[in-house]
Amino acid sequence: MTIDPWRITGQPQIDSYVDRWVERAAHLVNALTVTAAHGRAVTPPASGGERLAAIDACLAAPSRLTPADADHLAEVAAELRDVFGAAGRLHAAAARLNDVLIRHRAVPNLHGDPPVLAFHAPDATLAGAWVADMATALAMVVGVGQGARLGLCQAGNCSRVFFDTTRNASRRFCDLSCQNRAKASAYRARRAARAPS
Numbered sequence: 001m002t003i004d005p006w007r008i009t010g011q012p013q014i015d016s017y018v019d020r021w022v023e024r025a026a027h028l029v030n031a032l033t034v035t036a037a038h039g040r041a042v043t044p045p046a047s048g049g050e051r052l053a054a055i056d057a058c059l060a061a062p063s064r065l066t067p068a069d070a071d072h073l074a075e076v077a078a079e080l081r082d083v084f085g086a087a088g089r090l091h092a093a094a095a096r097l098n099d100v101l102i103r104h105r106a107v108p109n110l111h112g113d114p115p116v117l118a119f120h121a122p123d124a125t126l127a128g129a130w131v132a133d134m135a136t137a138l139a140m141v142v143g144v145g146q147g148a149r150l151g152l153c154q155a156g157n158c159s160r161v162f163f164d165t166t167r168n169a170s171r172r173f174c175d176l177s178c179q180n181r182a183k184a185s186a187y188r189a190r191r192a193a194r195a196p197s
């Protein structure tokens with residue numbers, strides 16, 4: 001699989017913002033909401049502490065979140081999951097994102113020194129800021145006609161999501177292990193179809 005740096009706007013700072021926050025949204029959806037992964041049933045973390053541990057593990061760095069923040073992010077991740085694999089129901093995905101953006105007061109503004117463009121209010125909580133930025137980045141992808149890049153794994157018994165940054169938006173699986181699993185199962189199906197009865 002060739003991964004080319006995919007450029008949504010042609011502006012490196014905006015592109016890196018989109019990459020960073022869409023990737024984070026996909027990580028949180030996978031860590032907090034998925035009930036089947038890589039062919040196996042999985043149980044999503046259920047308490048604030050477990051959720052916090054899952055978030056820190058998937059981001060590979062301890063966050064400054066609290067268990068209550070982790071509970072809040074799990075609720076939002078369940079909403080954001082609807083935006084992935086939604087190529088055939090973009091209006092529903094857009095309505096969902098608009099609702100999350102409004103509830104979390106996402107607003108373009110300049111803050112910091114030197115001023116940088118951010119999409120969360122300056123007084124947002126850390127979790128609230130994450131949500132505003134994730135939802136904004138997802139909206140940027142959907143809003144330029146690239147919603148199909150918000151993918152849902154097509155392998156059997158896997159509901160992990162991913163951000164497809166391939167040049168021709170051709171990615172179908174969450175990772176190589178699911179791609180290999182799907183290939184093997186397609187091969188077995190073809191052999192079974194050819195086998196004399």
Ligand SMILES: [Zn+2]
Nearest residue numbers: 153158174178
């Ligand atoms: Zn998968």
